[in-house]
């Protein structure tokens with residue numbers, strides 16, 4: 001890379017400063033501006049980074065000073081209008097998760113990126129996490145055998161959103177991880193939940209996803225749990241593994257444990273179960289802050305014009321799954337098909353679409 005990419009960041013609330021730090025530390029990027037409607041946040045950013053020349057309330061000022069890329073870390077319902085404006089002004093855009101609050105808004109961003117021929121990326125941070133890469137490798141190389149099921153738990157106490165439920169907030173992480181691990185998209189979901197603190201805005205949701213391969217996955221998402229947990233269990237026919245993102249060192253443990261049902265006779269359908277107990281191993285996972293890898297990837301895509309690993313279509317697919325989850329919640333929890341619409345150009349066809 002010759003010239004550093006000129007980056008503007010919109011939204012400096014809870015998450016924005018993490019993005020600002022990572023772009024400031026990236027040698028191939030220069031943060032030329034930060035925009036936030038809240039003057040207290042602007043004051044805070046100025047005190048942390050006096051070297052950033054444009055700390056402003058209006059994101060259009062960032063477009064006027066000239067940027068190669070804009071990062072959108074504002075509330076979810078504002079992502080699409082800000083991103084479309086930036087793409088039309090000629091900037092590449094990284095949009096935080098959830099990519100959008102409707103698949104129509106997600107498609108608007110994809111269309112704008114296509115028309116402007118600009119990079120569009122979604123911040124599915126966990127797909128830049130080396131523990132997730134290790135897990136995917138274990139599944140792809142069949143180290144775990146055939147996958148029986150996956151269980152994901154992402155719970156803790158708040159931050160509560162006033163209008164969008166916990167699935168819009170925490171769901172993009174697990175849904176994007178599951179689709180990435182299995183290399184396919186769920187064709188059906190069912191979900192039940194409850195809004196304990198705000199009626200109609202579920203703070204606890206249990207989601208079941210069914211994939212074309214027949215694998216079932218489950219995600220428990222909650223803003224109302226005493227203990228912060230980020231755990232994914234993958235149970236295979238040969239081995240089982242537990243990925244605990246809160247664990248500082250041994251993030252992945254592989255259990256050489258399995259059970260086989262052996263038919264005892266041909267005439268009676270009776271089974272006996274053979275249990276295997278082996279070692280528990282924690283493979284070495286080189287740690288790099290996932291957000292650093294994500295920001296670095298965005299800068300690289302801006303410089304080369306490459307399609308991001310988590311492009312707009314990846315963002316759209318996750319939004320389509322979340323919309324199906326909302327339909328199931330409103331319908332009382334029955335299974336509903338995931339409706340995958342037109343996919344734009346850079347298609348990541350991870351699996352069979354609902355129309356196929």
Ligand SMILES: NC(=O)c1ccc[n+]([C@@H]2O[C@H](COP(=O)([O-])OP(=O)(O)OC[C@H]3O[C@@H](n4cnc5c(N)ncnc54)[C@H](O)[C@@H]3O)[C@@H](O)[C@H]2O)c1
Nearest residue numbers: 011012013014015035036037038073074076096097098125
């Ligand atoms: N990838 C992750 O792991 C991760 C983690 C946390 C949050 N997020 C996402 O980051 C985004 C921001 O979340 P947050 O928790 O920081 O929210 P927040 O409410 O704390 O901050 C949002 C900020 O955006 C500002 N803002 C709102 N509209 C604006 C506009 N039009 N122009 C400029 N500034 C505007 C607000 O003043 C506020 O400071 C959300 O999409 C959230 O889901 C991602």
